Amino acid sequence: MEAASKQERTRLSADDWELGALELIAEQGVSALAVEALARRLGVTKGSFYWHFRTREALLKAALARWERDDDRALVADVDPIPDPRERLRELFRRVAREVQPHRIYAALLKALDHPQVLPLMARVSQRRMDFLALAYRQTGMDRTTALNRARLAYAAYVGFLQLNLTLGLPKLSHEEFDAYVAHVIDTLIPA
Amino acid sequence: MEAASKQERTRLSADDWELGALELIAEQGVSALAVEALARRLGVTKGSFYWHFRTREALLKAALARWERDDDRALVADVDPIPDPRERLRELFRRVAREVQPHRIYAALLKALDHPQVLPLMARVSQRRMDFLALAYRQTGMDRTTALNRARLAYAAYVGFLQLNLTLGLPKLSHEEFDAYVAHVIDTLIPA
């Protein structure tokens, strides 16, 4: 029967700790990832933690690696098969605007770029995503440099959007206003 | 003669601590603002600090208030007198791209939105700046909602640009490439 909530009360594995770490990062940021705090969340003490991981940094490393491997790729994969580049971009924009939740970890990591573990990770991920954008723009007929610049602009707008919306809570828009905003972004950043 | 460098070796005032705090924030972020670390930078011990301020939070509050009052306003003030709205926007974009240094504090604060002192401050500042943009766009002939949306987009692009460029160091562009990028942004976000 295995009670549905988090109180499984079974023993934990390294995976459980990694997933819990990612949740905590999404909610409160990288700096809030403390061993004893996470242990409390998982219903154990840190005696358990140090059996699975050597240090806190090791957990962070594992959690970040998991994120880069799993969660991150799902994003682009969904829209990648769309043949028409304009429609692919439009759908990507719409998805990002609609499903903000999966982007919370990304936003949290964005605020932890000081950390030596996070910086190279984000450099890789951001580069990949910008390459994805640049390719799509190129396929719409833009020349090479224009496509690159537009990709940079679009990605910067994405990053800023995350900060302003998720973290800062600005601008506070109604559902209709928000849809209109997304439509405006698509009109402005995707060539007709 | 008063040796030119920072080793003034005179006694300090609350202002000195506030300015030092802002420097430290710009360089290493809000979380790096520690009492003893800052005291070392200023060549004194924390015995001095606790004479001028009751707590660390009090210093942060004062430093942030000073920033909101002084540094922040200088930005927009420079371009505000430009009568033609398009030229005003173009000049603003160019300035932001050229003089990244004054934006380092803003970028640092952007990464500290968790902090209860920082959040409302940034909400105010960001709102003011977006209003400034919206007004300029409105004056170019856009209707009200379009101008608002474009202002939001432009501001998000600015915020993302700061993160990607200042903090992440991406993309690494040559001087020419960078100029071309700025030109592209201006072409894309400012109506002809």
Place this chain on the structure above:
DNA sequence: GCAAGTCAATACGCGAAAGTATGGATGCTA
């Protein structure tokens, strides 16, 4: 059913940083 392996609890050491207590040094003013 008993050893080895796996997971967890408790108690402790340690360093970083905030804040306190107190006394000393320096400068301004009468």
Place this chain on the structure above:
DNA sequence: TAGCATCCATACTTTCGCGTATTGACTTGC
């Protein structure tokens, strides 16, 4: 130059979080 206010140093105390050491308990293979 006496005296007061201002500024700073030193030595604490407290808190928090990482990491270690030790022991206990449950599970699994043989």
